[in-house]
Amino acid sequence: MITDPELAQLATRARELILRTAHHAGAGHVGGSMSAADLLVTLYFDELRIDPARPRDPDRDRFILSKGHCALGLYVVLAMRGYFDEAELADFDKGGSRLQMHPDMTKLPGIEMSTGSLGQGLSAGVGMALGARMGGDASGSGSRTYVLLGDGELQEGMSWEAAHVAPRYRLGNLTAILDHNGLQQYGWPPGDGDRGDRRDPWAGADLRAVFTGLGWRVLEVDGHDIAAIRAALAEARTSGDTGRPTLVLANTRKGRGVSFTEMTIKWHTGAPSDDQLAAALAELAGVGGTPRSNSLGEA
Ligand SMILES: Cc1ncc(C[n+]2csc(CCOP(=O)(O)OP(=O)(O)O)c2C)c(N)n1
Ligand SMILES: [Mg+2]
Numbered sequence: 596m597i598t599d600p601e602l603a604q605l606a607t608r609a610r611e612l613i614l615r616t617a618h619h620a621g622a623g624h625v626g627g628s629m630s631a632a633d634l635l636v637t638l639y640f641d642e643l644r645i646d647p648a649r650p651r652d653p654d655r656d657r658f659i660l661s662k663g664h665c666a667l668g669l670y671v672v673l674a675m676r677g678y679f680d681e682a683e684l685a686d687f688d689k690g691g692s693r694l695q696m697h698p699d700m701t702k703l704p705g706i707e708m709s710t711g712s713l714g715q716g717l718s719a720g721v722g723m724a725l726g727a728r729m730g731g732d733a734s735g736s737g738s739r740t741y742v743l744l745g746d747g748e749l750q751e752g753m754s755w756e757a758a759h760v761a762p763r764y765r766l767g768n769l770t771a772i773l774d775h776n777g778l779q780q781y782g783w784p785p786g787d788g789d790r791g792d793r794r795d796p797w798a799g800a801d802l803r804a805v806f807t808g809l810g811w812r813v814l815e816v817d818g819h820d821i822a823a824i825r826a827a828l829a830e831a832r833t834s835g836d837t838g839r840p841t842l843v844l845a846n847t848r849k850g851r852g853v854s855f856t857e858m859t860i861k862w863h864t865g866a867p868s869d870d871q872l873a874a875a876l877a878e879l880a881g882v883g884g885t886p887r888s889n890s891l892g893e894a
Contacts, residue, residue, distance in 0.1 A: 597640055597641055599821045599822045599825070602633075602636055602637055602640060602641060602821045602825075603633075603821050605636045605640055605675065606632045606633045606636040606637075606821070607852070607879050607882055608675065609632045609635065609636055609668065609671050609672055609675065610629050610632050610851075610852045610853070610879055611876060611879055612671040612674070612675070612681070612684060613625060613628045613629055613632065613667055613668055613671050614853070614867055614872055614875050614876070614879075615684075615872065615876075616667060616670075616671060616684045616685075616687050617667060617687075617865070617866045617867060618866055618867050618868075618869075618872045619684075619685055619687070620687045620688040620689075620866065621688075621866045622688050622696065622864070622865075622866055623667040623687065623688065623696075623864065623865075623866060624664045624665050624666075624667055624668075624696075624863065624864045625667070625850065625856060625862050625863075625864065625865060625866075625867075626776070626778065626849040626850040626856060626859075626860075626862040626863045626864070627662060627664065627665040627668070627745060627774065627776065627849060627863065628665045628667045628668030628669075628671070629668070629849070629850050629851050629852050629853070629856060630774055630776035630818070630847040630848060630849045630850065630851050631662075631665055631668050631743060631774045631818075631847070632668060632672075632851070632852070633818060633819050633820075633821055633824060633847075633851075634743065634772055634774065634818055634824060634845055634847075635668055635669060635672045635743075636672055636675075637821055637824045637825055637828065638658060638741060638772075638828070639658075639672050639673070639675075639676045640676065641825060641828075642656075642741075642825070642828045642829075642832075643655075643656045643658060643741065644656045644738070644739075645658075645705075647673075647676055647677040647678045647705065648677075650678065650704035650705045651704070653738075654738055655738065656738055656739045656740070656741065657707045657720070657723045657738070657739075657740045657741065658707060658740075658741045658742075658743070659707050659708045659710065659716040659719055659720050659723075659740070659741070659742045659743070660698060660706075660708075660710055660716070660743050661708075661710055661713070661714075661715065661716020661717060661720075661742050661743055661744050661745070661748060662710075662713065662716075662743060662744060662745035662748050662774065663697045663698055663709075663710025663711035663712075663713070663716075664696070664697060664711060664713075664864070665743075665745075666694070666695070666696060666697050666698045666711075667687065667696075669698060669706075670684065670687065670694050670698075670703075671684065673703075673705050678703075678704060678705040679693075679703070679704075696711075697709070697710060697711030698710055698711070707723070713745065713747070713748040713751050714748060714751025714752070714753040714754050715751075715753060716742045716743075716744065717742050717744060717753075717754050717757035717758065717761075717771060718753055718754075718756065718757040719742075720740045720741075720742035720757070720769060720771065721757045721760060721761050721764065721766060721769065723740045724739075724740040724761075724764075724766045724768045724769040724840075725764055725766065727739075727740065727768055728766070728768060737768070738768070739768045739769070739770065739832065740766075740768060740769050740770070741769075741770050741771075741772065742769070742770075742771045742772070743771075743772050743774060744771055744772065744773050744774065745773075745774055745776075745779075746773060746774065746775045746776060746777065746778075746779065746795070746796045746797055747778070747779025747780060747781075747796045749773065749796070749797070749802075750779070750796055758771075758806065758809055758811070759809055761810075761811070761840040762809055762810025762811055762839060762840060763810070765838035765839070766838075766840045767834045767837055767838045767839055767840065767841075769840040769841070770828065770831040770832075770840070770841045770842075770843060771811075771840065771841070771842045771843070772842075772843040772845055773802070773842060773843070773844050773845060774818065774845055774847055775797070775802070775818070775844060775845060775846050775847060776818075776847040776848060776849035776851075777794075777795040777796075777847075777848070777849065777858065778793065778795070778796075778849040778858065778860055778863065779793075779796045780860075780863045780864075793860050802844060803815060803844060806842045806844075810839060810840075811839060811840050811841065811842045812831075812834055812837070812839045812840070812841045812842070813841075813842045813844055814827040814830060814831065814841060814842070814843050814844065815844040815846070816843060816844070816845055816846070817845075817846055818845030818846055818847035819847060819848070819851055824843070824845065827841075827843045828843065831843060849862070849863070850862045852878070852879060852882070853874075853875040853878050853879065854878060855871070855874070855875075856875070
């Protein structure tokens with residue numbers, strides 16, 4: 596079984612590739628991809644029952660990146676996991692490539708839903724979990740559905756229709772994960788040139804109480820603590836018996852891993868310059884990364 600330090604090293608590698616790929620493309624949603632890196636790596640290398648060689652296996656677990664703008668983070672982890680060659684990351688955001696800025700399920704095997712218009716993933720996840728229980732999972736494999744949500748995204752009303760009905764359908768096979776990184780793209784209220792007050796989109800609201808009140812089981816974790824993420828995902832798996840869907844409320848930091856990207860609204864989207872990339876890679880090397888030249892052709 597993979598160890599926590601091994602997963603942590605993979606997350607550092609994912610952050611390197613996120614930055615290299617954004618640098619190469621000149622674009623990309625760096626902040627939310629880096630806040631989710633530990634969650635994505637733990638899901639894909641430990642939790643999800645998936646086989647990159649058989650992406651349409653009917654018994655597979657389903658993962659929906661509801662905060663679709665963070666496709667960059669997902670692509671990097673899919674490549675590391677073997678869905679496609681890392682060299683293809685060089686095509687990120689190019690016209691006609693399989694790696695569009697937002698994920699396209701018709702192009703890339705392993706993508707379960709085309710996302711990018713925020714707020715829709717939890718509803719689709721409810722449908723997939725319901726479908727599995729109503730017979731799609733005929734072999735009784737216990738296929739589960741996972742949905743990664745953003746905290747800004749959760750301001751979309753459609754999310755709440757899904758949050759309301761999931762417990763009513765007793766979807767114990769559904770795990771939602773909230774990347775609670777404390778930053779959206781815009782402030783609150785929006786409007787002025789400075790895009791408003793950039794506080795936590797949920798400042799002052801008790802999300803744990805709200806979801807619990809709707810009938811979810813809520814497991815709150817440090818979303819950068821691999822052992823805690825693993826424990827929560829493992830516990831969520833057991834809720835198939837209780838009939839309650841689980842929310843893993845992951846407290847994270849947007850842009851996590853590099854001092855100048857961490858918790859700065861500017862790094863919601865953007866590409867590092869040559870100097871910034873070099874500085875970021877040096878920082879990541881200090882936490883066990885392995886900066887090296889790669890297929891993107893960069894030092
Ligand atoms: C329906 C919709 N409205 C607005 C946008 C533009 N948009 C893209 S990302 C984003 C902010 C999302 O914030 P959050 O969910 O917190 O993402 P993260 O911090 O994880 O990057 C917005 C408003 C969108 N993609 N879809
Ligand atoms: Mg956010």
